[in-house]
Amino acid sequence: MTSDQDRLLDALKPPQPPPELRDRSLRAATDVLRRPPVPDRWTRIWESRPLRLAWAAAVAGLLVANTLIPTTPRPAPATAQGFSLHQLSRAAEDEIRAIATMPRLDLNARSLSGVVSAAAARTGAEETQSPNQKENA
Amino acid sequence: MTNPTISRVFISMETMVDEIPPTTDDRTAPARGAGWDLSAERWIALFASIARGEVAALHGLYDHAAHRLYGLALWRTGSPEDAADVVQEVFVKVAEQGRRLERVRNPRSWLLTVTHRLAVDLTRRRKVRQSEVLDEHPYLEADSGDAGRSVDARRASAHLAGLPARQRDAIYLRHFADCTFAEIARIVGVPTFTAASRYRLGLQRLRRLMEQEQ
Numbered sequence: 001m002t003s004d005q006d007r008l009l010d011a012l013k014p015p016q017p018p019p020e021l022r023d024r025s026l027r028a029a030t031d032v033l034r035r036p037p038v039p040d041r042w043t044r045i046w047e048s049r050p051l052r053l054a055w056a057a058a059v060a061g062l063l064v065a066n067t068l069i070p071t072t073p074r075p076a077p078a079t080a081q082g083f084s085l086h087q088l089s090r091a092a093e094d095e096i097r098a099i100a101t102m103p104r105l106d107l108n109a110r111s112l113s114g115v116v117s118a119a120a121a122r123t124g125a126e127e128t129q130s131p132n133q134k135e136n137a
Numbered sequence: 138m139t140n141p142t143i144s145r146v147f148i149s150m151e152t153m154v155d156e157i158p159p160t161t162d163d164r165t166a167p168a169r170g171a172g173w174d175l176s177a178e179r180w181i182a183l184f185a186s187i188a189r190g191e192v193a194a195l196h197g198l199y200d201h202a203a204h205r206l207y208g209l210a211l212w213r214t215g216s217p218e219d220a221a222d223v224v225q226e227v228f229v230k231v232a233e234q235g236r237r238l239e240r241v242r243n244p245r246s247w248l249l250t251v252t253h254r255l256a257v258d259l260t261r262r263r264k265v266r267q268s269e270v271l272d273e274h275p276y277l278e279a280d281s282g283d284a285g286r287s288v289d290a291r292r293a294s295a296h297l298a299g300l301p302a303r304q305r306d307a308i309y310l311r312h313f314a315d316c317t318f319a320e321i322a323r324i325v326g327v328p329t330f331t332a333a334s335r336y337r338l339g340l341q342r343l344r345r346l347m348e349q350e351q
Contacts, residue, residue: 009312012277012290014208021207021221025228026199030192032232 180244188238206252212309213256223255250324296346304339
């Protein structure tokens with residue numbers, strides 16, 4: 001901003017307020033100033049007598065209810081702390097076993113591994129026999 | 138029996154509702170040196186006196202501030218009657234603040250902010266056309282009784298009426314209220330760069346209008 005531009009409005013000033021404005025403004029402001037201060041709404045809530053009584057009554061009611069209501073024995077909470085580690089692992093094993101055990105369609109069927117091993121055993125026995133034994137067989 | 142922390146929060150909430158700038162605005166820098174014939178310390182002392190309920194301090198505040206506040210309101214509303222209403226409302230707001238005035242760190246800036254907001258509200262309510270400024274109520278008048286300057290003042294007023302209100306606000310606050318661009322920005326609620334830009338563009342336009350006339 002150049003000083004030339006700043007000089008554009010030199011020697012000029014805004015007009016004076018009307019003379020009667022002084023009395024008007026000061027009278028209105030003085031009236032407000034002399035009024036007792038009006039507390040804001042939160043202060044009014046904080047200092048409200050009915051609200052304090054209501055709060056005290058609610059607290060008293062809770063205390064009475066806490067004293068008078070009979071306490072019944074409650075079952076132990078079923079939390080993880082109620083199980084031992086052994087119980088947990090056994091339960092897990094049972095579950096895994098139930099999943100892994102496949103139902104069999106034919107209860108007399110032999111497993112493939114059983115057939116293979118039986119055949120292998122038979123072949124090995126034949127190889128160890130002497131030619132005479134084979135002829136006899 | 139009032140919790141001071143809760144009261145402080147609630148007070149600031151209420152001041153926001155009433156569109157009064159918060160009195161504990163940390164962004165408000167202390168007023169720079171002397172302005173409007175008073176030092177920053179004296180402005181603060183004046184507000185503290187009003188906060189204590191001293192009516193004489195209210196009179197002192199009027200003597201020091203009314204001229205500038207009226208000018209700002211007049212430049213924004215374009216109507217002397219509306220400007221007078223705004224100034225009266227500002228003083229009522231000051232009185233309503235009570236003890237909260239003690240927390241105002243820059244009273245001069247605070248007063249201008251309240252004036253600006255009230256003037257903007259009034260203008261919006263009444264839908265006043267900014268360019269309708271009467272010849273007998275110019276925006277400016279000559280500092281002395283110089284007839285030539287009086288003509289200049291009338292011409293400048295006519296050109297100022299043609300400026301956008303935002304640029305006019307910036308020019309007034311900078312040139313007649315001795316505000317920094319940072320203060321103008323806080324008063325009108327824009328970034329500092331925008332405030333400076335409005336001032337520069339406003340002066341450029343004013344100068345162009347005056348040159349065209351010649």
